[in-house]
Amino acid sequence: MSDDPGDDMLGWDESVFRNEHVFEIDYLPETFKHRETQMETLKYSLRPAVRGSRPLNVIARGPPGTGKTTATQILFDELRAQTEVQAVRVNCQVDSTRYAVFSRLFAEIFDYEPPSSGISFKKLFSQITDRLVEREEVLVVALDDVNYLFYESEASDTLYSLLRAHEAHSGARIGVIGISSDLDLDVIDELDTRVQSVFRPEEIYFNKYDQTEIVDILRERVDRGFHEGAVGTQVLDRVAEFTEEQGGDLRVGIDLLRRAGMNAEMRASRSVEAQDVEKAYDKSKYVHLSRRLGELTDSESALVEVIAENDGERAGDIYEAFNDQTDLGYTRYSEIINKLDQLGIIEASYTNVEGRGRSRELTLQYDSDAVLERL
Ligand SMILES: Nc1ncnc2c1ncn2[C@@H]1O[C@H](COP(=O)(O)OP(=O)(O)OP(=O)(O)O)[C@@H](O)[C@H]1O
Ligand SMILES: [Mg+2]
Structure with missing residues (x-):
């Protein structure tokens, strides 16, 4: 018996990865293909800002993982490097009230x-606008993720302040790009009429990538991230296919590549095989879920946990358990239910209960073990 690993076996100091960072969540891709029209419209809307005027406002919509955040980050990086424009991205999952948004801007x-x-x-x-005016x-x-401002009923106030800034503070010039991945939310329709009357944004749609586009984009990641020959055409x-199955969310594909690579390494193999991808999919298919759960507050997570343990039961019964655990009242409870429903974590549907009128039934939209494991 020899200790020599065969040619197709990895040694301890070897890896299938050339650069694992390209699979990390905050990696900004070097090339950004198949988004030419969206990028053009964004640039067109922002161009006035470069000339010192108020830019056009924009609403960008599209399903998860279609490049909305990336498009903005690429443009904002360019603006910061090449112009005097102040470009700030606010993550409304984290800053979900008007006050929090303005604190972030500050x-x-x-x-x-x-x-x-x-x-x-x-x-x-006024400190923000004074500074803008002073520095021109x-x-x-x-x-x-502006949809989160809607879930907290903060969207109208926030937009109103931003859009009317030039009236309250003469000379202040602010443009807004609202980004939403909630396709059921009609952003304009859900705003107060006072906001609608001043908000006529350009609309940009980020459609789902099709199979060929997904392959094309992921091929680039593979070339940068893996050693030559480690990922064949069939594996990609x-x-x-799996990415497409999960609504075309590129995050799934990128996560799959990284996990499949790690599985190949576990077998000490130099190449990633179909079996590594199949095995990775059990975890990667939940990237949406993990991301959504990760941004919930403690009381929201507590409610998800209670629902996972009482899946399919009536809202009234679940409230008892929730109240025992958190001491929160019914109003807050209802608000959280609505938010979780809008996020697609649960479904709250009305059913008729004999003798008691209509009642809501709460069901998880994911496997309850998968949810509990990730909480
Ligand atoms: N055209 C593309 N080329 C290269 N990478 C891309 C492209 N589009 C998206 N990605 C990658 O896919 C991942 C998801 O993209 P991004 O975060 O921009 O999606 P999103 O539309 O903002 O999703 P969500 O609505 O869930 O926030 C990122 O890792 C990004 O680098
Ligand atoms: Mg995004």
């Missing part, structure tokens, strides 16, 4: 956090 513009002792919204707002800067704000096709 921190980005001034390079330090606003006083934590709490200053009034009015003050926060145009501000472009990307409200990423399989990854693309």
